[in-house]
Amino acid sequence: MSLEAKLARLNVAETLSTEELALADQWTTLSGRIEQHLDELNDSLRSKTYIVGVKPSKADSAVFDKVFPLASKWTSVDDVAKYRHILRWVDLVQNKVGLDNKLKIDLSMELPREIKE
Amino acid sequence: MSFKLEIAGKAPLVDYAALTAASFINNGTEKSLEIDFIDDKVVSKEINSSLRLVDGDKTITSGPEVLSHLADKFPHLFLEKSASEPWVKFAYENLTVKDFKKLSVDLEKLDSHLSLRSFIVGYDASVADIAAWGALRANAVMGSVLKNAVYINITRWYQYLESDERFGGVVELLTKSLAEIRKASKAGTKKETHKA
Numbered sequence: 141m142s143l144e145a146k147l148a149r150l151n152v153a154e155t156l157s158t159e160e161l162a163l164a165d166q167w168t169t170l171s172g173r174i175e176q177h178l179d180e181l182n183d184s185l186r187s188k189t190y191i192v193g194v195k196p197s198k199a200d201s202a203v204f205d206k207v208f209p210l211a212s213k214w215t216s217v218d219d220v221a222k223y224r225h226i227l228r229w230v231d232l233v234q235n236k237v238g239l240d241n242k243l244k245i246d247l248s249m250e251l252p253r254e255i256k257e
Numbered sequence: 258m259s260f261k262l263e264i265a266g267k268a269p270l271v272d273y274a275a276l277t278a279a280s281f282i283n284n285g286t287e288k289s290l291e292i293d294f295i296d297d298k299v300v301s302k303e304i305n306s307s308l309r310l311v312d313g314d315k316t317i318t319s320g321p322e323v324l325s326h327l328a329d330k331f332p333h334l335f336l337e338k339s340a341s342e343p344w345v346k347f348a349y350e351n352l353t354v355k356d357f358k359k360l361s362v363d364l365e366k367l368d369s370h371l372s373l374r375s376f377i378v379g380y381d382a383s384v385a386d387i388a389a390w391g392a393l394r395a396n397a398v399m400g401s402v403l404k405n406a407v408y409i410n411i412t413r414w415y416q417y418l419e420s421d422e423r424f425g426g427v428v429e430l431l432t433k434s435l436a437e438i439r440k441a442s443k444a445g446t447k448k449e450t451h452k453a
Contacts, residue, residue, distance in 0.1 A: 187406065187413050189375055194420040220373075228373045235380040247373045253365070254372075254409065 146237045147204060153195035160192040164199035167191050171199075174206040178223065181207070185225035186254075189232070196236070204233050212243050221251045258313045261291040262323075263300045266435045268307035270353050274391025275308050275323045276427040278335070281387070282327065284423050285334045294434040296442075321345050321388070328384050337383035344377055344385035352392035360398065364408050371410035375417070382418060390418045394428065 156164060167184075170177045181203070185191070191199040211230050214223050227245055234242050262279050264272060282290045295301075300309045306318040310326065317323050324345055328335035351363040367389065370377065377385040393399045393415060406412040419425040 186409055187416075189413060189417040194417050224372055228375060231373065232375040232380060245373060249373065251369070251372055253369065 141240070143205060143208065143239070146239055147201035147233075149237045150196050150201055150233065151236070152197050152200075156192060156195065156197060160195060160197070163192040164197045167199045168202045171202045171206045174203065175210065178207075178210070178226065182223050182225045185229045190229070196233075200229075200233055204230065208234075208243065217249065217251070220246075220249055224251055259311050260288070260313070261293060261311045263293045263295055263309040263311075264431070265297055265300050265307040266294045266431055266438075267296060267298050269298065270307060270392075270395045271431065272308040272320050272323075272391065273394040273427060273431075274348070274388045275310070275320055276431065277387050277391055277424050278324055278327050280423040280427055280430075281334045282331060286331065292430075292434075294431065294438060296435055296438045320391075321349050324384055324388060335384050335387075336381055337378040337385065340378045341383050341385035341388070345388040348385075348388035348392040352389060353396055355396065355398050357398050357402075360396075364402070364411060368408035368410045371414050375414065377414075382421065382424075386414075386418060387424075390415060390424055 167181075170181075174181065188194075190196045191203055207226060207230065211223070211227060214220055214227065220227060227243075230243060231245050231247075262275060264276055276292070279290045279292050282288065299305055299307065300318075304318055308318065308320060308323060310317045310323045312326065312330075315326070317326055324335075325338070328338040328341075332338065347363070352360070352367070354360045354363070367377075376382060377389060393403070393411075402408070403412050403415055
């Protein structure tokens, strides 16, 4: 099954609030050039379980589709620490949709604690 | 057969985990677990506990044992029971501590555990999440800590669970039920006064 077909199985929320819709639109648009927005995505996922917050949406599929090939290259402790929130979310989505070739993420990796600014 | 959970609503540590477990049952099965709120610090004078589960001829008055019993009874609702066990112990023993200096050590541990995880165990809300969320919800020092996102991973995880009606809904249920009890008892007193 293709990645796209698998991602279609994400159990997306039926309704989104105006704010959630705006976030979903924003990230769906940015997914086209996600390489330039990885820091921003990581920051956003720091406080949100899914792209728009607490609800899974189509934006998760759109962004996942583009981020997944990049994330498979983040194996060093430095990269994992830098993109930890993206990786946490990648791991959630890949397990929710039951991806066949899951990205292996060492969940017990010791990461330096983030200090709140 | 009686199947009932009693919760002392004025306990210093209200057992939100047991309440959440009850709402998992009431939302996820045909069976319903009756919840009785008691406007006191303990469920009864004889039983020095903030909760009591009565299931047929079985009576349980310890939070972790209530979770364990319900998880055995409804394994499809309560995920990852055995992997959750150390976390249930951690929740009841460590996350209920009000001394922030002590508590902060364990919050750091939980925060670090949640840095690459969306849930404590696995990829859905499990018994471990119910116990830890319940302990933090009841802990009076946690309000501002969560709001200020001192532990960002804990705050993200906590807010996600709170948005789930089975978790967040119990807070309102408790407040509303206690208000109703108080109103009813006031009305009762008034009636009696009137009679006299």
